[in-house]
Amino acid sequence: METKSRKLDAAKKAEAEEAEAELQTNIVYEDDKYVLPADDHETLQSTDLQVVQARIQEIVRVLNNFREMREGNRSRNDYISQLLKDLCLYYGYNEYLMEKLFYIFPVSEAIEFFEANEVPRPVTIRTNTLKTRRRELAQALINRGVNLDPIGKWSKVGLQVFDSPVPIGATPEYLAGHYMLQAASSFLPVMALAPQEHERILDMASAPGGKSTYIAALLKNTGMVFANDANKDRTKSLVANIHRLGVKNAVVCNYDGREFPGVIGGFDRVLLDAPCSGTGVISKDASVKTNKSEQDFQMLSQLQKELVLSAIDSVDANSKTGGYIVYSTCSVTVDENEDVVNYALRKRPNVKLVSTGLDFGKEGFTRYREKVFHPTISLTRRYYPHMHNMDGFFVAKFKKISNKIPKKNDDSADTVEDEEFTPITDDSGKRSRGGKKDTAAKTEEVEKISFNPEEDDELIRGKFAILLFVWLFNYKKEKKETANFILIFFFFFFFFFFFFSNVIYSIASQAIENSEGYQASSKEICINTL
Amino acid sequence: MRPLTEQETKTFFEKLAKYIGRNITHLIDRGDETYCFRLHRDRVYYVSEAVMRKATSVGRDQLISLGICFGKFTKTGKFRMHVTCLDYIAQYAKHKVWIKPNGEMPFLYGNHVVKAHIGRVTEDTPEHQGVIVYSMTDVPLGFGVTARSTSDTRKLEPTAIVVFHQADIGEYLRQEDTLF
Numbered sequence: 001m002e003t004k005s006r007k008l009d010a011a012k013k014a015e016a017e018e019a020e021a022e023l024q025t026n027i028v029y030e031d032d033k034y035v036l037p038a039d040d041h042e043t044l045q046s047t048d049l050q051v052v053q054a055r056i057q058e059i060v061r062v063l064n065n066f067r068e069m070r071e072g073n074r075s076r077n078d079y080i081s082q083l084l085k086d087l088c089l090y091y092g093y094n095e096y097l098m099e100k101l102f103y104i105f106p107v108s109e110a111i112e113f114f115e116a117n118e119v120p121r122p123v124t125i126r127t128n129t130l131k132t133r134r135r136e137l138a139q140a141l142i143n144r145g146v147n148l149d150p151i152g153k154w155s156k157v158g159l160q161v162f163d164s165p166v167p168i169g170a171t172p173e174y175l176a177g178h179y180m181l182q183a184a185s186s187f188l189p190v191m192a193l194a195p196q197e198h199e200r201i202l203d204m205a206s207a208p209g210g211k212s213t214y215i216a217a218l219l220k221n222t223g224m225v226f227a228n229d230a231n232k233d234r235t236k237s238l239v240a241n242i243h244r245l246g247v248k249n250a251v252v253c254n255y256d257g258r259e260f261p262g263v264i265g266g267f268d269r270v271l272l273d274a275p276c277s278g279t280g281v282i283s284k285d286a287s288v289k290t291n292k293s294e295q296d297f298q299m300l301s302q303l304q305k306e307l308v309l310s311a312i313d314s315v316d317a318n319s320k321t322g323g324y325i326v327y328s329t330c331s332v333t334v335d336e337n338e339d340v341v342n343y344a345l346r347k348r349p350n351v352k353l354v355s356t357g358l359d360f361g362k363e364g365f366t367r368y369r370e371k372v373f374h375p376t377i378s379l380t381r382r383y384y385p386h387m388h389n390m391d392g393f394f395v396a397k398f399k400k401i402s403n404k405i406p407k408k409n410d411d412s413a414d415t416v417e418d419e420e421f422t423p424i425t426d427d428s429g430k431r432s433r434g435g436k437k438d439t440a441a442k443t444e445e446v447e448k449i450s451f452n453p454e455e456d457d458e459l460i461r462g463k464f465a466i467l468l469f470v471w472l473f474n475y476k477k478e479k480k481e482t483a484n485f486i487l488i489f490f491f492f493f494f495f496f497f498f499f500f501s502n503v504i505y506s507i508a509s510q511a512i513e514n515s516e517g518y519q520a521s522s523k524e525i526c527i528n529t530l
Numbered sequence: 531m532r533p534l535t536e537q538e539t540k541t542f543f544e545k546l547a548k549y550i551g552r553n554i555t556h557l558i559d560r561g562d563e564t565y566c567f568r569l570h571r572d573r574v575y576y577v578s579e580a581v582m583r584k585a586t587s588v589g590r591d592q593l594i595s596l597g598i599c600f601g602k603f604t605k606t607g608k609f610r611m612h613v614t615c616l617d618y619i620a621q622y623a624k625h626k627v628w629i630k631p632n633g634e635m636p637f638l639y640g641n642h643v644v645k646a647h648i649g650r651v652t653e654d655t656p657e658h659q660g661v662i663v664y665s666m667t668d669v670p671l672g673f674g675v676t677a678r679s680t681s682d683t684r685k686l687e688p689t690a691i692v693v694f695h696q697a698d699i700g701e702y703l704r705q706e707d708t709l710f
Contacts, residue, residue, distance in 0.1 A: 140667070172634050175699040176669045200584070224581045232594075239595045239710040243614040244702045249578065251585045252594040264587040 052086050056111070059083045063107045083107075087114065093289045100297070100333055101279060103369060109386070113332075116386035117282040123161040123168060124151055125179045126187065126210070128245045129217045132178045134159065140173050154360065155187055157217075177244040182210040185280070185383055185393040189273055189328035190214040192356040192381075192397050195223075196321045199268035202226045204257040204311055205275055207234035209241035215271065216247040225250045226264070230257060230275075258306050261313040268322030272311040274304045276329035276336050280392020283385060301335045308344045312351055317400040325351070325398040332384065332392040334368045341380060341396045342373045349406045351398040353379045358395065361388065531570040531586065531593065538603065542567070542574060545609045546600075546619070548660035549673060553622035570595075573602045574609075576618065595710065612709060613672060613697035616662075620670040623662040625655045627674075627693055634665050638700035643674065646688035655680045661693060672698030 059079050062069040066076060088098045091114045102110050125148075127134040134150075134157055141148060145165045151158030159179075161168055168174070169181055190211050195201050195218045206212040206227040216225050227242065229235050232254050242250045255263055257272070277300055278288045308327050317323045327344070329336050341364070344351065353376040364380030366373050380396040534542060546554055557565065557576065564579045570593060577585075577597025585596045598618065601611040611619075629637060633647025649666050657679045663671045674693040683692055701709060 170703060172638060172665060172669065172671065172699075175638060175702055176671070177699075178669075224584060226584075235594045236706060236710050239599075240702050240706045242595070243599065243710075244699070246617050248598055248617075249581055251581060251588065251596045253588045254592045254594050255588075263589075263592075264584065
């Protein structure tokens with residue numbers, strides 16, 4: 001018995017010791033500096049998501065207290081590149097987009113953002129005040145067993161739906177136009193626009209009509225709403241929604257937004273909810289994670305810049321009540337937001353940013369990585385899924401001061417401002433038409449300076465043949481009867497010319513060289529050929 | 531976009547009169563603003579003159595809709611009312627039918643109204659008269675044509691059809707592609 005109990009005691013003791021040691025090691029491990037996996041191939045092979053997630057957490061922990069936690073002399077970049085790779089793997093983004101999004105936030109916030117993109121946002125509806133009131137609508141829906149609540153203090157028409165036994169997009173109330181299924185974030189640009197009764201308002205990219213109908217509801221069916229969308233198929237749902245919600249003052253048209261001041265201008269207010277990459281609504285459409293490349297972003301921001309300028313030009317600054325433009329996107333990237341606003345401020349000095357009138361949301365960036373923007377961009381507002389529990393969104397509100405675009409908008413002033421705001425990259429400036437002309441003029445000048453008679457001889461020779469061809473062709477058009485004859489003659493002549501052009505040309509050029517006018521004339525031709 | 535011709539106006543108003551009778555005048559002579567009917571791609575739109583004037587600057591191919599669409603002319607020259615005009619005709623309707631909550635969904639799926647679903651009917655509705663269909667909470671759901679007069683309805687069995695379905699607000703979902 002004794003020996004048995006002794007043995008048991010010993011076993012217990014050993015167990016306890018082991019446990020303590022384990023505890024110790026755990027503590028040590030907590031304090032331990034996280035060691036980055038050295039080999040890249042190894043990390044690529046380990047696709048176990050739990051391992052990857054643990055590694056993400058460790059690296060974030062290190063990055064948050066980098067000075068003390070770093071291992072040896074590994075640089076911050078080593079950690080970040082590993083983190084980016086792991087995040088791509090874990091959340092399924094492509095590398096380009098991951099890098100773009102990652103740098104918008106501080107490290108731990110970025111993880112929160114990616115995490116929030118995996119969870120769907122709450123379903124929200126907007127009461128159509130043209131047909132009913134929020135209290136009545138809520139009562140009607142509660143009678144159908146829908147569980148809902150007001151969306152928040154900031155909106156008097158929004159309702160948040162928690163769960164519903166019936167499809168919320170097919171109830172008799174929905175069909176009768178008492179409410180619109182609409183994301184909370186898309187209330188914001190209309191609230192910022194703050195349309196007043198009897199105004200004429202343009203919604204440049206309006207399908208499926210959530211914002212347009214909200215505008216019409218705020219106008220109480222007075223004034224008029226121009227709802228435009230570039231996509232003809234999408235105008236169908238736009239028209240359906242406008243009719244369903246009982247909007248009687250709307251005109252729906254199908255133009256490219258960039259044509260706009262040309263079609264009709266002089267609006268009191270313009271809402272531009274620009275087409276965007278959709279990085280704010282990844283929870284709704286996860287395909288964005290993989291299908292957006294650098295090219296897409298370039299194309300989009302180019303389009304957005306053109307659209308925002310035509311939006312600004314469509315507004316009448318002398319409007320008694322209005323003269324406002326709201327620019328919004330459902331994207332969180334800086335190129336589609338602050339960069340576009342900054343471009344608009346630079347290209348149209350007759351607008352200024354004003355407060356959006358929304359009392360929540362984060363301020364827009366006045367500087368981002370190597371770019372520095374206009375200081376008033378802090379008046380714009382950003383919304384994030386992890387912070388406000390709505391889609392990622394951006395809202396900027398402009399006020400147009402005068403209808404004239406001031407003279408200082410010329411190329412020279414433009415480049416100066418370019419340097420002022422974006423000291424390192426001035427890619428946006430180059431994209432403008434003025435910039436292109438500028439560079440073209442410069443190359444012409446360079447050509448003039450490096451004048452080389454031998455090269456030009458060849459150029460002129462080729463040009464001479466082409467000019468002859470063109471002249472003869474025109475001649476043929478004019479006189480049809482003699483066309484055939486001339487064509488035959490021309491071909492003979494052409495062959496002759498082709499074989500003997502060298503001889504003829506050397507003779508001709510010598511003759512010209514003898515005369516003094518040679519230099520000047522050939523120079524002119526040279527420039528024309530360019 | 532153009533005003534309706536005489537023939538078109540006649541067919542259109544005849545159809546409209548089936549639902550709102552002489553109240554058509556209320557649509558034309560309004561106290562607040564002048565409104566007009568305009569034809570654009572076979573569809574008839576009812577729109578205030580101010581909006582119409584501004585819409586003239588939009589090209590014919592690019593103009594998708596303006597104001598409220600009342601319906602369209604078929605290829606044979608008849609006029610077909612769309613559910614989109616429900617707001618206006620419900621406002622001026624002469625004869626109405628209210629249906630019980632259990633009859634709402636069948637009607638919104640495009641079925642005729644049977645006697646069992648009827649809650650209330652305007653007195654003295656004749657046979658083949660255009661009527662507006664309401665829910666018991668006074669929400670307009672669509673319109674139809676009576677199969678029997680009010681007095682005849684009393685004798686019918688509960689499953690008999692009382693109102694033939696013409697249009698209902700469920701079409702916003704069912705026929706979004708063809709309606710607009």
